[in-house]
Amino acid sequence: MNIKSMDKENVIFTVARTLFSNEAILDTSSKFNHTFYINIEPTQEDYKICIQLKDNTTEDLNIIAKEFHNELIDQQLRIDTEKKYSKIRELIVKQAFSPVENLEEEVKKLNNE
Amino acid sequence: MNKYQILPFKFTRFNTDTVFITNEVGEFLFISNEDFEKFVSYKLHDNNKTYLDLKSKHILTDSSLTSVINMLSVKYRTKKSFLQNFTSLHMVVSTLRCNSKCIYCQVSHKDLCDKGYDMDKNTASKVVDMIFKSPSPDIKIEFQGGEPLLNFDIIKFIIERSIKINKKINKNLEFVICTNLILITDSILNYLKKYNNVYISTSLDGPDNLHSNNRPLQSGENSYSIFIQNLTKTRQILGKHKVDALMTTTGLNITYFAEVIDEYIRLGFNNIFLRSLNPYGFAQKQREIVGYPIEFFIEEYKKALLYIIELNKKGIYFIESFACLLLTKILTPFPTYFVDLQSPAGIGISGVIYDYNGNVYPSDESRMLAAMGDNKFLLGNVMKNSYNEIFNGDYLKSLIKSSCLESLPGCSCCAYNMFCGADPIRHYSEHGDIIQNPIKSNVCKKNKGIISFLLDLIRKDNEEINNIFWSWITRRPLTEIKRCS
Numbered sequence: 001m002n003i004k005s006m007d008k009e010n011v012i013f014t015v016a017r018t019l020f021s022n023e024a025i026l027d028t029s030s031k032f033n034h035t036f037y038i039n040i041e042p043t044q045e046d047y048k049i050c051i052q053l054k055d056n057t058t059e060d061l062n063i064i065a066k067e068f069h070n071e072l073i074d075q076q077l078r079i080d081t082e083k084k085y086s087k088i089r090e091l092i093v094k095q096a097f098s099p100v101e102n103l104e105e106e107v108k109k110l111n112n113e
Numbered sequence: 114m115n116k117y118q119i120l121p122f123k124f125t126r127f128n129t130d131t132v133f134i135t136n137e138v139g140e141f142l143f144i145s146n147e148d149f150e151k152f153v154s155y156k157l158h159d160n161n162k163t164y165l166d167l168k169s170k171h172i173l174t175d176s177s178l179t180s181v182i183n184m185l186s187v188k189y190r191t192k193k194s195f196l197q198n199f200t201s202l203h204m205v206v207s208t209l210r211c212n213s214k215c216i217y218c219q220v221s222h223k224d225l226c227d228k229g230y231d232m233d234k235n236t237a238s239k240v241v242d243m244i245f246k247s248p249s250p251d252i253k254i255e256f257q258g259g260e261p262l263l264n265f266d267i268i269k270f271i272i273e274r275s276i277k278i279n280k281k282i283n284k285n286l287e288f289v290i291c292t293n294l295i296l297i298t299d300s301i302l303n304y305l306k307k308y309n310n311v312y313i314s315t316s317l318d319g320p321d322n323l324h325s326n327n328r329p330l331q332s333g334e335n336s337y338s339i340f341i342q343n344l345t346k347t348r349q350i351l352g353k354h355k356v357d358a359l360m361t362t363t364g365l366n367i368t369y370f371a372e373v374i375d376e377y378i379r380l381g382f383n384n385i386f387l388r389s390l391n392p393y394g395f396a397q398k399q400r401e402i403v404g405y406p407i408e409f410f411i412e413e414y415k416k417a418l419l420y421i422i423e424l425n426k427k428g429i430y431f432i433e434s435f436a437c438l439l440l441t442k443i444l445t446p447f448p449t450y451f452v453d454l455q456s457p458a459g460i461g462i463s464g465v466i467y468d469y470n471g472n473v474y475p476s477d478e479s480r481m482l483a484a485m486g487d488n489k490f491l492l493g494n495v496m497k498n499s500y501n502e503i504f505n506g507d508y509l510k511s512l513i514k515s516s517c518l519e520s521l522p523g524c525s526c527c528a529y530n531m532f533c534g535a536d537p538i539r540h541y542s543e544h545g546d547i548i549q550n551p552i553k554s555n556v557c558k559k560n561k562g563i564i565s566f567l568l569d570l571i572r573k574d575n576e577e578i579n580n581i582f583w584s585w586i587t588r589r590p591l592t593e594i595k596r597c598s
Contacts, residue, residue: 027526030522030523030552031552033552034552034553070126074124074126075526077153078123078124078526081119081121081122081153082121082526084119085119085120085121085122086121088120088121088178088182089121089137091182091186092121092137092182092185092186092189093137093186093189094186095182095183095186096186096187096189096190096193097190097193103179103182103183104179107178107179107182110178111178
C-alpha cells in the first residue's frame with residue numbers, strides 16, 4: 001500500500017493490481033462504504049483508492065487506510081482459497097445429499113488439476 | 114508437492130492476536146496469526162500442535178482425501194438434517210381479534226368487537242387437511258392470534274379433526290396455544306387436559322410494572338395480576354411442564370433484564386428467551402417509543418447472559434434460550450430445528466402460517482407484513498390452491514434459493530455462517546430486498562455480536578462456564594455435568 005495523499009477528509013492510496021483482484025477490491029469496499037465514500041480508479045498497474053469521510057464523522061484516515069488494506073489481504077486470501085478448494089466443498093455437499101457414484105475417481109481428478 | 118492438503122475453511126480475525134477458523138461443518142479453532150500465516154502458506158510443521166488441531170478438525174489433511182470428504186459429508190448431512198422431513202410447524206391464526214393492546218404488537222391486531230376476523234369451520238377444515246398433507250412425521254399445530262382463545266371453538270374443532278385424521282396415519286402430533294392467559298378458564302383447561310399433547314406458550318415481559326406497561330389490556334384491567342392468577346390455575350390443571358413463556362424486549366424493559374430474569378425464576382420458569390423486537394406491525398410505527406438500536410440490545414444481552422451464568426454458578430438452573438440454540442450449533446454436530454437459525458431459511462419448508470381467512474404465508478413475519486398491506490409473500494389460500502401449488506410452487510422455491518447463506522454475498526465467506534441463519538422476510542422488511550445486506554442488517558449485527566461473545570467465552574475455556582453451557586445444551590443439572598467432566 002502506498003499512501004499518495006491525505007488530508008482531514010480524504011486519504012488516497014494505491015495497491016498493486018498484480019496482488020489483488022477486482023473482486024477483492026469490491027468485496028472490501030462494500031465493507032467500508034456504509035461509513036465512508038469510496039472511489040476506485042484502476043490504472044495500468046494499480047488500483048487508486050480514495051476513502052472520504054462522510055458528513056460529521058471524525059476518523060483517523062491513516063488507520064482506516066491500513067484497516068482497508070488488511071481487510072483487502074484477507075478478502076483476497078478468501079477468494080484464492082475458495083478457488084483452490086471449492087471443488088472439495090462441492091464434493092462434500094454432493095456426497096452428503098446424493099452420494100457421488102465414484103468418489104475415488106472424482107478425488108483423483110481433483111488431485112490431477 | 115505440499116505435505117498437507119488444505120480443506121475448505123472460513124476465517125475471521127477474532128482479535129488482534131487470534132484468528133477464528135472453521136470448516137464446512139462448523140468445527141472450529143482459535144489459532145495465532147503466526148500459525149495462520151504458516152498454515153495458508155503450507156509452512157506448518159506436522160509436529161506443531163496447531164497442525165494436529167487443524168487435522169483433527171478437518172481443516173487440513175495429510176491422508177486420504179476421499180475418506181475425509183466422506184466423513185465431512187456425513188457431518189454436513191447431520192448439520193442439515195432439518196431439511197429431511199419438510200414442514201413440521203404449522204401456525205394457525207384462529208382470530209385476529211385481541212383483548213390486549215401491547216405496545217409492540219406485531220400483528221396489527223383487531224379489537225374485541227371487530228367482525229370478520231375469525232377463522233370459520235370451512236376454512237379450518239381445509240387448513241387441517243393441508244397440514245396433514247405434509248410429509249413430516251412430526252406435526253406441531255400452533256394457535257396464534259390476536260388472542261386465539263377468543264375463537265376457542267375453532268381451536269377445539271382443529272384439535273379434534275387433527276386427532277381424528279392422525280388416528281389413521283399416526284404422526285407425532287402436538288398442539289401449542291399461544292395465549293396471554295387472560296381468557297383461560299377452568300372449562301377450557303379441563304377440555305385441554307383431556308389431551309396429553311397440548312401445550313401453552315404465554316408471554317411474560319417482566320414484573321408487574323414492566324409486564325403491564327408492555328402488555329396493557331383493552332379493558333384497562335391490570336394484565337399482570339390476571340396473568341399470575343391464570344398462570345397458577347393453568348399449571349395446576351395442565352401441569353407445570355405444559356406452560357412456557359416468551360418475553361419481548363422493548364425500550365421499557367431493555368435496561369431491566371436482571372429484574373425480568375428474577376421474575377421468571379420467581380415464577381418457576383427455568384428458561385428465558387431474550388428476544389429483540391421485530392420491525393413489524395405497530396412496532397415499526399411506534400419505533401421511537403418501544404424501539405432501541407440493535408447495538409444497545411447486544412450490550413444489554415451480554416450483561417444479562419453473564420448475570421444468568423452467575424445464577425447458574427450459584428446453583429440456580431436457568432437457561433437463556435437463544436444462547437442455548439447457538440451453543441448447540443457451535444458445540445454439537447446437530448441442528449436445532451429453530452427456523453430463524455437455518456440455512457436455507459425455514460420459511461415454508463420448516464414452518465408455515467395459515468391466516469384466519471385461509472391465506473398461507475411462509476412465516477409469521479410475512480403474515481405480519483400482509484397485515485400492514487404488503488402481500489408479497491402470500492403463497493396461496495387453502496380454499497383455492499392445492500398443497501402442491503403452495504408448497505411445491507416456483508415462488509416458495511425461489512424464496513428458499515435466496516436464503517442459502519452459503520451463496521449469499523457477505524454471508525458465503527462469513528466464518529459464522531454455520532451457526533447463523535437466513536431470514537429473507539426480515540431482510541425485505543428492513544431493507545426492501547430479500548437478499549441480506551450484512552452491513553445494514555440488524556439480524557446480522559445481532560447474531561454476529563452474540564456469536565462472537567459466546568465464542569469468546571468458549572475460547573477462555575473456563576471449566577465452570579463450559580459445564581454450565583453443556584448443562585443447557587443437554588438439559589441436565591449442573592451437578593450431573595460436573596460429575597461427568
